[in-house]
Amino acid sequence: MAHVVLESCIRCRYTDCVDVCPVDCFRQGPNMLVIDPDECIDCAVCIPECPVEAIVAEEDVPAGQEAFIALNAELSKEWSVITQTLAPLGEAEQWKDVPAKLQYLQR
Amino acid sequence: MWRPPQKIKWKPKPGAWPTREEASASRLFSPLEAGPFRLATRTWVPAMVPWRATEDGYVTDDNVDWYARFAAGRPGAIVVEATGIRDVPSGPLLRIGHDRFVPGLRRIVDAVREASNGETKVFIQLIDFLSIRRRPEPAKYLGQYLPIVERHRTALGMSGATDDAVRQALLGLSDERLADVLDEREMESLRMGARERVTDMHLPHVRELPQVLPGLFADAARRAREAGFDGVELHYAHAYTMASFLSALNTRDDGYGGSLEERVRLPLEVFERVRAEVGPDYAVGCRFLSEDCIPGGSSVEDSTYFGVAFARAGMDFLSLSRGGKFEDAKQPAIGWSAYPYTGPSGYECMPAHVSDEQGPFGRNFDPSARIRAAVRAAGFETPVVVTGGVHGFPQAEELLEEDGADVVGFARASLADPDWFVKVRTGHGKAVNMCIYANYCEALDERHEEVTCQLWDRVGLDQPGVRLTKDGKRRLTPMPWVPPAA
Numbered sequence: 001m002a003h004v005v006l007e008s009c010i011r012c013r014y015t016d017c018v019d020v021c022p023v024d025c026f027r028q029g030p031n032m033l034v035i036d037p038d039e040c041i042d043c044a045v046c047i048p049e050c051p052v053e054a055i056v057a058e059e060d061v062p063a064g065q066e067a068f069i070a071l072n073a074e075l076s077k078e079w080s081v082i083t084q085t086l087a088p089l090g091e092a093e094q095w096k097d098v099p100a101k102l103q104y105l106q107r
Numbered sequence: 108m109w110r111p112p113q114k115i116k117w118k119p120k121p122g123a124w125p126t127r128e129e130a131s132a133s134r135l136f137s138p139l140e141a142g143p144f145r146l147a148t149r150t151w152v153p154a155m156v157p158w159r160a161t162e163d164g165y166v167t168d169d170n171v172d173w174y175a176r177f178a179a180g181r182p183g184a185i186v187v188e189a190t191g192i193r194d195v196p197s198g199p200l201l202r203i204g205h206d207r208f209v210p211g212l213r214r215i216v217d218a219v220r221e222a223s224n225g226e227t228k229v230f231i232q233l234i235d236f237l238s239i240r241r242r243p244e245p246a247k248y249l250g251q252y253l254p255i256v257e258r259h260r261t262a263l264g265m266s267g268a269t270d271d272a273v274r275q276a277l278l279g280l281s282d283e284r285l286a287d288v289l290d291e292r293e294m295e296s297l298r299m300g301a302r303e304r305v306t307d308m309h310l311p312h313v314r315e316l317p318q319v320l321p322g323l324f325a326d327a328a329r330r331a332r333e334a335g336f337d338g339v340e341l342h343y344a345h346a347y348t349m350a351s352f353l354s355a356l357n358t359r360d361d362g363y364g365g366s367l368e369e370r371v372r373l374p375l376e377v378f379e380r381v382r383a384e385v386g387p388d389y390a391v392g393c394r395f396l397s398e399d400c401i402p403g404g405s406s407v408e409d410s411t412y413f414g415v416a417f418a419r420a421g422m423d424f425l426s427l428s429r430g431g432k433f434e435d436a437k438q439p440a441i442g443w444s445a446y447p448y449t450g451p452s453g454y455e456c457m458p459a460h461v462s463d464e465q466g467p468f469g470r471n472f473d474p475s476a477r478i479r480a481a482v483r484a485a486g487f488e489t490p491v492v493v494t495g496g497v498h499g500f501p502q503a504e505e506l507l508e509e510d511g512a513d514v515v516g517f518a519r520a521s522l523a524d525p526d527w528f529v530k531v532r533t534g535h536g537k538a539v540n541m542c543i544y545a546n547y548c549e550a551l552d553e554r555h556e557e558v559t560c561q562l563w564d565r566v567g568l569d570q571p572g573v574r575l576t577k578d579g580k581r582r583l584t585p586m587p588w589v590p591p592a593a
Contacts, residue, residue, distance in 0.1 A: 001114045001116065001461055019580065020565075020580075022547045022550035022551050022554075022556075022561075023108070023550045039108070041108060041459060041461075041545055041546055041547070041550060042116075042459075042460065042461055042545055043543075043545035043546070043547040043550075043561055044545065044561075045547065045561045
């Protein structure tokens, strides 16, 4: 049980969530962030920070995006910790409302 | 942060809120008088370290604001955070190890009196702790810190080798092989950071603790009285020196470890010196553990013995916590110190909303009730303060009615809403900002960052006069509560 970053983060990676996390549980990939489920305390402060509503509690993951639960767990072990907000990716604005971005995930 | 494997999500259920009349007829909001220990209501804010002191241990404006804000909610008493009795560098933890700290501490006392119109009593928690180091870089530990001894040479088959040669060899070993060469303590120092124990009798300053601590605690208590505090709470709980004397893991062979009588000996000697220093008309109590909650640690039966011993010695109150030990703490990241609330015992101390079948609300009730019953059975009326996930009025009232406690402590619930007390008392319970037990506060505490609550720390940041955290992102105290017009 933890919070999960969903596909709307891909190619945007706004990172506003990072600043509010009290346990530094976000991990940074090339074009997405994920949450380390072993560190997340389910405090939910990050949810309203995300401009693209990419973060939800595990039990609220919408149908069709269940794969992101395992993906967050897997990628969080490979990617490094991010503790400070960065500028969003340059293409964030044009991708923020695009659905079905899993195909663009870079590892 | 350790979590029970069941991972059951719990939500606070405060139950019905009382009307103003029901509240004023309740036990919770009734006074308690027991010698020098007198409270206007049986509500209590236990000691919490908010990391607002200076690096030199002085009180800051932020400390004063913090306690004034709690006092505005009118709890029966506030216990000011763990304050170090020695005059040694201890980071931004308050200190009371020298007379120069008294004026700052007096500001807290004055602020609490003023904000509560004299109603809220203010105690201070006095703490001693042993040294704990940050987890080292392995290269630094093996290359510099580790004292090289003959045992290492033998294990490596390098008799006669220089220290440098031995260090070079150690640096080339796998973790597995390293565990064969280093002893258990050395491995722990490498993995967790070196941590002193009360059983380190080879260290003179540890061996002499029984000679040194009574005087240090007594001087600190005298200063607390001079600063105007209504009493002192001796910190005999969690991972620190005095709790380590009480622990069943204390095997000292100098008369201060081993049997229950020997383990409680120093805590009693400290209390006696404190009592002699401040006199019989000053409230002196302690916070101790109902259970250590670690393998080989003290059981509730042990703590029952301690509770009766403290009551018999003449303590004015007993405040119970549980767990919070270093022994089962999680490995910290390199450069960080172990934190005693990260393992299963830490979970018992500050259980979060992701829990097991028992849940995070009231895990300490049954053990505390057993200790209280034993104190009463021994003929003592010493008030017992119980904490641990209390957030609702019926829950607190029941605890008092069913002889579970004499005073109810609200730690995280009051951090989430310091006005819990005044709101519930005046029939505005519905306005309580309810703690969700996510332990956001604990995560900040672990990082020694200014402790705030996620329920209020980003609200109204643009209002005039709002004091912010160092990074300017969070407010340091919640917005004032304005009661609705009648």
